[in-house]
Amino acid sequence: MTEALRPLRPLQVSGDLHDPQSPQIKPGPISKPVSVLDPLKKRAICSQCRIRKVRCDGRPDICQNCDRLGFECSFQQAPGKSPGQYVVKLPERRRRMQACIPCHSKKTRCLGELPSCSSCVRRNRVCTYPRTKRQGSTARGHDFAEGSNADDRSVERVGTASPGQDIGMVGATEGSALDYETTMGLMEDYFQHLYPLPSFSFLHKATVLQRCRDQTMNETLKLAICAITALQLQRTSLCHDLWVQQAEQSILQQIGRASIFHLQALLLVIRYRIESGEFPTAFMLAALAARTALALRLNYERPELSDVAQEARRRLFWALYLLDDFFCVGLREFELCPEETIHLQLPCDEEHFEAGRHIHTGLLRPGLGSSEHVTDIGLRGIFLRLTSVRRAVMRFNRRVGLGEELSSTIGSSIQRFEEELESLKSALRPSDQYSVLNLTSCQWQAQFLMLHTSWHQCHCxxxxxxxxxxxxxxxxPVLIAIRLRNRIAMQVKCFEHAESIIRIISDFSNHGDSACFLERDAAVCAFESARLVMFGSRIPGATSTLDVAINKAKLSLNLITRFFPYSASTQPLRKDLERLIASYSVRLALQTQETLSEPDPPPSARPSTKVSQYASSRQRLSVQSLLLQSDFVDDSNEIAGPPPPPPTNSQAVSIPEPTNPISNNTSNIPKNQGWGVGGQTNSANGQIPTAGFSLDAGQEDAGLIFNPWMGFTGTEDMYGASGRPPGLDDEF
Structure with a gap:
């Protein structure tokens, strides 16, 4: 037997139930539909609730919100004053954002402590709070304490956007907007300090500065240029963290609308993230930049455009091509711009670009294009060709390390690379050949230095x-197959080119422009040459003694310390070189290598479970690799849910130790071979120690130091004689 349902009460209309004139609806069964609210009559909303964007109950005299918070309600009108004559008094802001600029840009929790927040103190970074209306300028923690009750309001851009602005630009924090004088100053600094570098030379100076003066420049590009310039010049008083965040958000908000201005800004944002140590963000944004470039067909020529527009497009794509050196380290799977997809000529010299003249410079690989007469290649074009050869050398070294290169073809391959490098050197103009006079007289000393050090590093x-x-x-096994005479010749040539890099660094330190900027590859060449020179001093018959080699290595360290004091991407190189020099100095103090006992090997660990083991062996990322420092973790194990709880003591069973696929096949692995991501094979047990080791001169031949450009070679017997599972492509 079902119980009868009680009829529902109709909703009561708003009004005072104690008012005799107010309509009363008594409970009872519903006989017919009752109109609860008049659909044509809207509820009254006071001005305070409308401004604060909260729900207003419309109570006469004073609404419930204003009564609770103590605000002056617009319903409290003087008799005889019409509603339109009421003057709204803005309510006091009860809550405010207290996040500092570093935490706000990284989207991490900030408690707003003064003078510095706990998050910045823990990460050992400068804590800077945004500008406020009362302060009028950016304040660090100790300055912010004087006006800690200031507001941090955000201003939304309203109205129609000008041609130089972006539709949908995110709101800027009050006080962080760029004024005209600051913008022009940073623009001039960009073209003076950053534009000479290969990765920053894709902007046309005259056009950019003119648009800046006319205030018609793309807003996102303007923010990106000013942000990277302020970061590189260490203008800590400027809100460059907020500028780059606004530029990045604007690009992501318009991700479906490809724009060459946005791509220019995106490349600068990526460089900003790299230099500030945000490698995972930079790695992901680099993929977006590559997609945008392909969507705009920047890898093809556009003859119908003006000469300035064509050259700007070329330089933008070549800057993206150079970005590969930060992450892919010669690995096909991480390449942004494969060379077979590039159908552009090389960039021309600066005087032709500034004058808007078309000069035919040829393609990236001379044998891949037509046989047209090349007028002038220049420093930038030769540097790109050298970059291509250097990446080919890295891929060749990887094949040798994996046992994929036949011993009988190694000699001919090396000879082919030698001929190609000599051809590049002969293509240089007499004024671009290396000499101290050409170095001091060259207008683009940074490009000149990087070209010649990279040429010698390619030989190394x-x-x-x-x-x-x-x-x-x-x-x-490969070394045994090479004749002793050829091995000795390779050793002599390797040390000669390393000494040449040290000599160029010394000349630049003594005669070069100390105010110019350098790119990370200059630090990599300095780091590698110092390692080789110190290692060569241990070989019988070495040209440099140990004390001389240490002094030469200190020249490289001085270059890194002097020209990269704040770069997060080069800090591992500096720290590793400092530890290596200290270790060799200990050897020198003990006077002889025989009296020095070898240090204990670092604690071993199991292979990293963050990535596939086969990916570890194939990729062979170096400790200094920015991709490795990004510390991506494969969380695929979470797909199947959380792991089962461990058994209790009563249920404990004997579980065999997991088999290490590496240690079961280490009989043919040389002791000087390393493999894996983030670690190095321990020659004793075939396991990978943790990445947090200290560099030591005694561990150099144990494979504990890695090339930041090349990585380190892998085991050739990992998967049999071929070095890879059957069926996989050679260009994996």
Missing amino acids: DLYRLGLDGYSEAAPS
């Missing part, structure tokens, strides 16, 4: 395969 990468005992030498 090629010849270090023959350095028996070096961490990046060829596997022992």
Whole structure:
């Protein structure tokens, strides 16, 4: 038997139930639909609730919100004053954002402590609070304490956007907007300090500065240029963290609308993230930049455009091509711009670009294009060709390390690279050949230095395969197959080119422009040459003694410390080189290598479970690799849910130790071979120690130091003689 349902009461209309004139609806059964509210009559909302964007109950005299918070309600009108004559008094702001600029840009929790928040103190970074209306300028923690009750309001851009602005630009924090004088000053600084570098030369100076003066420049690009310039010049008083965040958000909000101005800004944002140590963000944004470039067809020529527009497009794409050196380290799977997809000529010299003249410079690889006469290649074009050859050398070294290169073809491959490098050198104009006079008289000293150090470093990468005992030498079976005479010749050439890099660094330190900026590859070449020179001093018959080699290595360290004091991407190089020099100095103090006992090996650990083991062996990222420092973790194990709880003591069973696929096949792995992501093979047990080790001179031949450009070679017997599972492509 079902119980009868009680009829529902109709809703009561708003009004005072004690008012005799107010309509009363008594409870009872519903006989017919009752109109609860008049759909044509809207509820009254006071001005305070409308401004605060909260729900107003419309109570006469004073609404419930204003009564509770103590605000002056617009319903409290003087008799005889019409509603339109009421003057609204803005309510007091009860809550405010207290996040500092670093926490706000990184989207981390900030408690707003003064003078510095706990998050910045824990991460050892400068804590800076945004400008406020009362302060009028950016304040660090100790300055902010004087006006800690100031508001931090955000201002939304309203109205129609000008042609130089972006539709949908995010609101800027009050006080962080760029004024005209600051913008023009940073623009001039960009073209004076950053534009000479290969990765920053894609903007046309005259056009950009004119648009800045006319205030018609793309807002996102303007923010990106000013942000990267302020960061590189360490203008800590400026809100460059907020500028780059606004530029990045504007690009992401318009991700479906490809724009060459947004791509220019995106490349600068990526460089900002790299230099500030945000490698995971930079790595992901780099993929977006590559997609945008392909969507705009920047890898093809556009003859119908003006000469300035064509050259600006070319330089933008070549800057994206150079970005590969930060992450892909010669690995096909991480390449943004594969060379077979590039159908552009090389960039021209600056005087032609500024004058808007078209000059035919040829393609990236001379044998890939037509046989047209090349007028002038210039420093920038030769540097790009050298970059291509250097990446080919890295891929060749990887094949040798994995046992994929036949011993009989190694000699011919090395000879082919030698001929290609010599051809590049002969293509240089007499004024671009290296000499101290050409270095001091060159207008683009940074480009000049990077070209010649990279040319010598390419030889070092090629010849270090023959350095028996070096961490990046060829596997022992390969070395045995090379004639002793050829191995000795490779060693001599390797040390000669390393000495040449040190000499160029010394000349630049003594005669070069101390105010110019350098790119990270200059630090990589300095780091690698110092390692080779110190390692070469241990070999019998070395040209440099240990004390001389240490002094030469200190020249490289001085270059890194002097020109990269704040760069997060080069800090590992500086710290590792400092530890390595200290270790060799201990050897020098003990006077002889025989009296020095070898240090205990670092604690071993199991192979990293963050990535696939086969990916570890194939990729062989170096400790200094920015991709490795990004610390991406494969969380695929979470797909199947949380792991089962461990058994209790009563249920404990004996579980066999998991088999290490590496240690079961280490009989043919040379002791100087390393493999894996984030670690190095321990020659004793075939396991990978943790990445947090200290560099030591005694561990150099154990493979504990890695090339930041090349990485380190992998085991050739990981998957049999071929070095890879059957069926996979050679260009994996």
